[in-house]
Amino acid sequence: MKLTLGKIFIQDIVFSDETRLESGVLHVNPAQYEQLVLSDDKISSVSFDIAKPGESVRITPVKDVIEPRVKVEGPGGIFPGMVAGVETVGSGRTHALSGMALVTAGPIVGFQEGIIDMSGPGAAYTPFSQTLNLVMVCTPKDGIEAHEYERAVRMAGFRVAAAIGELGRDVEPDEEIEYETLNFVEDLHLFFDLPRVGYVQMLQSQGLLHDTYVYGVDAKQILPTILYPTESMDGAIVSGNCVSACDKNPTYIHQNNSVIADLYAEHGKTLNFVAHIITNENVYLADKERSSNQTAKLCRMLGLDGVIISQEGFGNPDTDLIMNCKKIEAEGVKTVIITDEYAGRDGKSQSLADADVAADAVVTGGNANQVITLPKMDKVIGTLDYVNKIAGASVDTLQEDGSLVVELQVITGATNETGFNKLSAR
Amino acid sequence: MRCIAGKQEDADALYGPASFLLTGPSKGQRGGCVKYFVLTNNPMVCEKAAAGADVVYKPGSIQGIFEEAACYIAQGHRLLTHPLSGSVKPGETPYKSMLISSDALQNMDLASARLISSAIDACGKFSDKSGSYTEQTLRDLQLVDVSLISGAMDSALVS
Numbered sequence: 001m002k003l004t005l006g007k008i009f010i011q012d013i014v015f016s017d018e019t020r021l022e023s024g025v026l027h028v029n030p031a032q033y034e035q036l037v038l039s040d041d042k043i044s045s046v047s048f049d050i051a052k053p054g055e056s057v058r059i060t061p062v063k064d065v066i067e068p069r070v071k072v073e074g075p076g077g078i079f080p081g082m083v084a085g086v087e088t089v090g091s092g093r094t095h096a097l098s099g100m101a102l103v104t105a106g107p108i109v110g111f112q113e114g115i116i117d118m119s120g121p122g123a124a125y126t127p128f129s130q131t132l133n134l135v136m137v138c139t140p141k142d143g144i145e146a147h148e149y150e151r152a153v154r155m156a157g158f159r160v161a162a163a164i165g166e167l168g169r170d171v172e173p174d175e176e177i178e179y180e181t182l183n184f185v186e187d188l189h190l191f192f193d194l195p196r197v198g199y200v201q202m203l204q205s206q207g208l209l210h211d212t213y214v215y216g217v218d219a220k221q222i223l224p225t226i227l228y229p230t231e232s233m234d235g236a237i238v239s240g241n242c243v244s245a246c247d248k249n250p251t252y253i254h255q256n257n258s259v260i261a262d263l264y265a266e267h268g269k270t271l272n273f274v275a276h277i278i279t280n281e282n283v284y285l286a287d288k289e290r291s292s293n294q295t296a297k298l299c300r301m302l303g304l305d306g307v308i309i310s311q312e313g314f315g316n317p318d319t320d321l322i323m324n325c326k327k328i329e330a331e332g333v334k335t336v337i338i339t340d341e342y343a344g345r346d347g348k349s350q351s352l353a354d355a356d357v358a359a360d361a362v363v364t365g366g367n368a369n370q371v372i373t374l375p376k377m378d379k380v381i382g383t384l385d386y387v388n389k390i391a392g393a394s395v396d397t398l399q400e401d402g403s404l405v406v407e408l409q410v411i412t413g414a415t416n417e418t419g420f421n422k423l424s425a426r
Numbered sequence: 427m428r429c430i431a432g433k434q435e436d437a438d439a440l441y442g443p444a445s446f447l448l449t450g451p452s453k454g455q456r457g458g459c460v461k462y463f464v465l466t467n468n469p470m471v472c473e474k475a476a477a478g479a480d481v482v483y484k485p486g487s488i489q490g491i492f493e494e495a496a497c498y499i500a501q502g503h504r505l506l507t508h509p510l511s512g513s514v515k516p517g518e519t520p521y522k523s524m525l526i527s528s529d530a531l532q533n534m535d536l537a538s539a540r541l542i543s544s545a546i547d548a549c550g551k552f553s554d555k556s557g558s559y560t561e562q563t564l565r566d567l568q569l570v571d572v573s574l575i576s577g578a579m580d581s582a583l584v585s
Contacts, residue, residue, distance in 0.1 A: 146566050147573070206512055208573030220577065283511040283574050284525070284581035286460075315510030315548065319541070342548070353510055353544045395558045 001091045002180040003230035006072070006173030007098035013050050013132045021167040024174075026100065028134060028164075036159045037138060042152035044141045049381045051103075051118050051133040056378035058122075059135055061113030062412045063104045063150070064157050064239050065128055065250035068097040068165035071234060078165060079235040081216020083158045089234035090227075095168040098175075100132040101252055102164065104157040105382040106139065108150045108209070114245020114412035115374070115404075122374040125414040127421060128252075135381045136160060147208050154240050157251075179230050179264050181273065184302070191272035195305040198275050199229070199259050200295055200328070201418075202320055204241045204248060204312040205280035211240040212249075212312075214278060220287075224279035224294040226302075229260045232276065246368045246392065246414040247340045249312050258419040259308055259338070274302055279324065281317040288320050296327035306334040310418045314342050314368065318353040329358040340365035340415035345407070365415040366423030368392065369407050376402030460582045462506055464575060465498070466523035467491045470568035475576060480528070488522045489549040495524055496542045502530030505538035507578045509545035512570060517549065519567045520559075523575040525582060 009024055016027035030048040037046040051057045069078045074092015077084025103116065116128045123129035138156060140149040182190065203212040205220035212219040214237050227236065237254040260276065267273040279295045282288060299307055307328055311321040318339070325335050337359055341351035347367050369392075384398065392409025399405060408414040413421050463480035464471060467490070471481055484494050492509055499505060506525035559567070 146569065206574055207570075207577040209570055210512060210574070282577070282581065283507050284578040285506055285508060287581050288508070315545075316508040316512065318510075319508055344550070349550070350544075350547060353548055354541075 001228040004093045005177045006095045007175040008168045009174040010100040033160050037156040040152045043138050045139045047137050049135045055118045057118040058377040059116040059381045065252040066102045066161040067252045068161045070165040070169045079158045090230035102161045103133045103135045105137045115410045125411045194272040196274050197271045198304045198307045200277045200309040202311045209242040219280045227276040229276040245412045246409045253420045281320045292323035299328050299333045300331040304333050310338040315353050322354040322356045326358045336361040338363045341367045343367045345369050368409045368415045374404040461528040462525045468521040468571045474572045491522045492546045499538045504535045511574050521571040
């Protein structure tokens with residue numbers, strides 16, 4: 001399977017009477033997208049705003065971050081199973097509006113959404129301070145349940161992102177990257193002398209407001225399976241969760257998965273990137289056993305020499321992470337795990353809720369309990385009404401001078417466990 | 427689900443000491459291949475969990491419910507769900523529900539003991555915000571907990 005990803009570098013976003021993409025500038029008429037959002041009767045109103053790198057702007061509560069893309073050639077459409085059909089994606093040609101993001105915001109459950117600061121010390125911790133952000137704040141109808149609101153905002157985000165992505169269909173990209181994964185027989189012959197490496201991605205799937213979708217299927221219902229690594233670039237995996245902001249994978253991160261990008265960069269040179277294996281992180285312990293057994297089996301079936309395993313979240317997923325690591329190692333396949341740490345505010349506590357001697361190669365995304373002070377910003381997009389309640393904040397978070405004393409947990413993407421962040425340790 | 431106030435001695439006889447039984451003594455009446463009861467401090471579990479489940483309701487803190495689970499595990503019961511289920515951390519949610527095997531083994535299940543010990547340790551890592559929540563936020567947190575445990579109960583039916 002071969003995908004050409006054409007990146008159109010977005011230089012600026014401006015509001016305009018007419019929506020168009022011209023010379024790298026995205027002109028947006030918000031009224032054009034309001035009806036796309038309000039077509040869901042769970043949402044009573046929507047407002048759009050723009051946040052640019054370096055501005056004194058705070059966005060909160062952030063639900064999802066999405067990169068607008070369009071399928072130009074090849075089967076299917078972006079976000080299959082959600083706003084496109086269920087054809088298998090990942091081949092042909094896709095255009096991405098690179099350097100920008102659609103950020104959806106709203107107080108879904110009042111305690112699990114994140115913060116993006118566009119400047120100041122907080123900006124250094126989130127990759128989304130570097131993107132031009134079109135922010136979509138959705139207000140729910142009175143009386144609807146949190147999970148109904150989550151679904152409404154999630155789907156509205158995909159509809160608007162797909163519509164914006166469409167503007168790039170006929171635009172000549174600034175950069176093109178080709179990604180190709182051969183079938184197992186072909187790559188075995190071509191790269192016979194290179195180590196066979198896979199990527200095991202654990203998807204958040206614990207239940208309501210903790211879900212991830214694969215081609216529209218709730219990931220907690222899947223058995224571990226194999227994807228071409230290019231499928232996620234076309235939105236085959238999307239976020240549907242409202243978990244801690246620092247280590248959840250927004251849809252943007254699924255589209256731009258760092259592990260996949262780095263493995264492709266070495267593909268055919270130092271290693272043979274064989275497959276993207278996805279598995280889940282369920283609550284029921286027997287589900288964990290089943291999924292980790294199947295994941296280890298797939299690694300063996302594929303004749304892998306090594307895998308990188310990334311998790312999403314903390315606590316419950318730590319057990320899946322260690323089960324996967326132990327069982328895959330027991331099949332003779334070397335593992336490197338990527339996690340973050342909840343090591344307490346002083347960094348002295350046990351970092352993970354589970355451990356094993358097999359987990360002897362670990363990459364960390366940072367300590368989510370680390371405390372920082374975020375100075376007051378001139379402008380807030382969204383609301384600070386919930387800022388004392390989100391994960392990583394406390395009743396003392398909002399200071400008299402408007403600054404926030406928080407743990408890194410509150411910052412979207414701060415300790416991301418696919419490496420799509422700026423923290424680590426050596 | 428029947429959620430009636432039972433007698434303390436009923437709970438003690440069924441599952442050991444220090445619990446308050448809210449359901450009738452219908453041990454193992456559901457659960458497919460796995461017989462279990464729900465240990466919870468979430469009042470919404472009594473309203474919304476699937477019919478037929480046994481529920482041991484023990485009001486109190488999340489650390490208290492972990493320590494209660496540790497007592498059952500010490501008596502040979504097995505933990506069937508992860509105690510740190512959900513992204514909402516100890517201190518950030520006041521509610522936790524767990525599935526615990528109705529049957530007790532002769533020897534303590536070491537995997538269960540390790541998980542609950544780790545969960546109790548985790549309580550010290552997070553600041554307690556539960557006193558600052560509005561009624562709506564508390565209801566959201568209860569609903570998330572109910573959803574997580576309901577999903578596990580569905581899994582128990584087919585495991």
